Amino acid sequence: MTDDIGAFVPGPRVRVEGRTGGPLQGLTFAAKDLFDVAGVPTGGGNHDWPTGRPVPSRHSWAVQTLLDAGATLIGKTITDEVSLGILGENAFDGTPVNTRAPGRVPGGSSSGSAAAVAAGLCDTALGTDTGGSVRVPASFCGLYGIRPTHGRIDVTGMLPQAPTSDTTGWFARDAETFARVSSVMLGEAIPTVLPTRLIVAVDAFGFADANVAAALQPMVKRLATLIGSSREEVMAPPGLSAWARAQRMLQPVEAYNTFKSWLDERNPRFAFSVAKALVMGSLVPPAEQAWAQLMRQEVRARVAYLLPAGTILCLPTTPFPAPLVGQALSVLDPLRDRITCLCAQGGHAGHPQVSLPGTTVDGLPVGLSIIGPRGSDATLVAVAKALEATT
Known part of the structure; x- marks a missing residue:
């Protein structure tokens, strides 16, 4: 499938067929480039991140779960650098096109995943949400998007940022597909009884x-x-x-602690806004x-x-x-x-x-x-x- 909107990570496109007969058979999905896919480097939205790291030998839990349910993976999608962004502009890989709002950002950091679903390139896509990285692109791209209960979804094989806030999430264009995917990811049937x-x-x-x-x-x-x-x-x-101020303190502090060894050892390249967030996290x-x-x-x-x-x-x-x-x-x-x-x-x-x-x-x-x-x-x-x- 042609990527005319710049949603997928540059380079050869990965494709992994889903299991035959699963509840999501016939659906396609993409995975934000924070999720491990066996045999493919996890880029994390930063060209220095994969350097010196082993290529994953196993799929992340989220990718494996969708594959086991029958969905087919068609590629890895662009993310803001190490998920430190909310608008979807990446200095290394560019800004995926928001087909629902041309000339405007798709939202981040799950930018490529949201853009790919909005453009109809796949049926659903995996994202992550720490400070809004599924919810914001869902809003900007006109999609269903979920931030699950924190700690409910297994994040094995997902690149962390701020673990006390990190979650796996997903997108869909319509409620029926959203419900099918959600039932698989949550491990339960969608109820018929509504809140009162x-x-x-x-x-x-x-x-x-x-x-x-x-x-x-x-x-x-x-x-x-x-x-x-x-x-x-x-x-x-x-x-x-006041709530936002507290989040803007805790999240960058955790992010700095997550990446400080890498920063010390590799002195990686960053966009200014990303570097500033990490520096601020070190100074709280x-x-x-x-x-x-x-x-x-x-x-x-x-x-x-x-x-x-x-x-x-x-x-x-x-x-x-x-x-x-x-x-x-x-x-x-x-x-x-x-x-x-x-x-x-x-x-x-x-x-x-x-x-x-x-x-x-x-x-x-x-x-x-x-x-x-x-x-x-x-x-x-x-x-x-x-x-x-x-x-």
Whole structure:
């Protein structure tokens, strides 16, 4: 298959046939270049990362699971360098084309995976989500995307960044495919019983651009009708920016600790924004780290309080549609900060979150997210299926 959008890692394309007779037979998938594929170097989005490392001899758990279920792997996809990015622009491999929003970023760091699914090059694709790297490209590319309950999915063979936040996720264009893949990855059937209570996070909607909040209202109303009971709540009483500040401290510190031996031994090449994130992670004082850990505990307590069994919460996945490609760092840095304000609860609380497509702003996709109690991943997928049926 021709890659006209630059979604796949440059070089010979890998293809591995899925098992005959599995529940995903006939589907194709791609894997972000953080997942090991036997016999293929794991590039990590940085041309210095594979140097001196053995080529994997086994598939990652996520790749093997999809192959065993019958899906066929058709390639490895571009990622932001070592997953340290949220917009999808890679200085080494380029920016995959967002066919749903031409001239705009696909979102990162699972940029190639989202772009490939949006363009119809494969049915589903594996991504990772630490600070929003499945949820954001799902929103920008008009896809279904899931950040599962933290710790639920086996991450063996997945290049880590910040382990207390890292998860494996996946994308699909339609709810039926999303449900089929999710059932396999989660290891359970998608239920038919839906939640009975919906919370609308008013602070998150107020934080999003006004036209985004307005565009999502019809979806919120359909969701409220589907669930049958809804109320408004403030999600983050200390402020969304306080939650984001804590995530911006903890995640880079962990990332620096993950890569510091490599940095010391190899002095690798990076784009400035990636190098800056690692440097900042090395400089966060212990007192600030302690504050951020306390804030993480507050976030976990608040989200758990809001989401007892049978309850889900909705919010805009991103505060705006995909930004233009190639903008100056001085323009992009504030946008990254705003994105983190709506995504930080994922890394902090570890609850499952699904981004739902279904609306646009000036022709550009934006997603509506639903969050549930820990372990309710399959229920969120069921809501996604039921909501698509109402359109």
